[in-house]
Amino acid sequence: MVIANLISADTCEKYYYKLLVEHCKEFLGKNKRLLEKGIGNVIESDSNTVKHAIMRMKTGKAAGPGDIPMELINSGSQKLLEIITILLNKIINGEKVPEKRKVAIITSIHKKGDKRKCENYGGISATSTFSRIYG
Numbered sequence: 001m002v003i004a005n006l007i008s009a010d011t012c013e014k015y016y017y018k019l020l021v022e023h024c025k026e027f028l029g030k031n032k033r034l035l036e037k038g039i040g041n042v043i044e045s046d047s048n049t050v051k052h053a054i055m056r057m058k059t060g061k062a063a064g065p066g067d068i069p070m071e072l073i074n075s076g077s078q079k080l081l082e083i084i085t086i087l088l089n090k091i092i093n094g095e096k097v098p099e100k101r102k103v104a105i106i107t108s109i110h111k112k113g114d115k116r117k118c119e120n121y122g123g124i125s126a127t128s129t130f131s132r133i134y135g
Contacts, residue, residue, distance in 0.1 A: 006116045015118035016106060043092050047078075047085045054084075054133060064126035065103045073129060088133065101131045 054073055063069045073080070091097055104125035113120040 007118060012108060012118055012121075016123065019123075044089050045085060045092070047081050050085045050088060050133070051081055054081075057132065062105075062126040064105060064128045064131075065100065066128040066130070068129045070129050070132075073133075084130070084133065087130075097131075101128050103128070 054070075057070050057074075059070050059074065061070065073084070104127045106123045106125045108118075108121040108123055111120060111122045
């Protein structure tokens with residue numbers, strides 16, 4: 001991928017890696033460390049809370065990885081809501097998030113200045129619909 005034929009894909013990849021991974025290391029694995037130390041209680045959401053959160057989410061947005069639009073989840077059955085609630089409770093309480101749900105599609109948009117510098121671009125990320133529900 002080349003942005004405006006001026007920046008190589010390798011340059012962009014290194015820039016975003018540094019921005020999104022190296023600068024955020026302090027946040028990685030925080031939940032796991034708290035649970036290992038026995039800090040915190042089990043948190044449990046009920047299906048009404050999850051339904052309310054789903055209903056408040058914007059529709060008409062890119063579905064992201066997985067291609068499941070929010071409109072499909074909004075119109076889902078009570079059984080779907082119960083399954084989503086179970087999954088969210090597991091994740092909130094430290095279960096491993098599936099790797100597929102950690103993926104985001106990042107698109108760069110030029111904001112200002114020299115188009116040959118990565119720092120003059122802003123990133124927009126599309127995450128999976130399910131990952132947007134649990135935050």
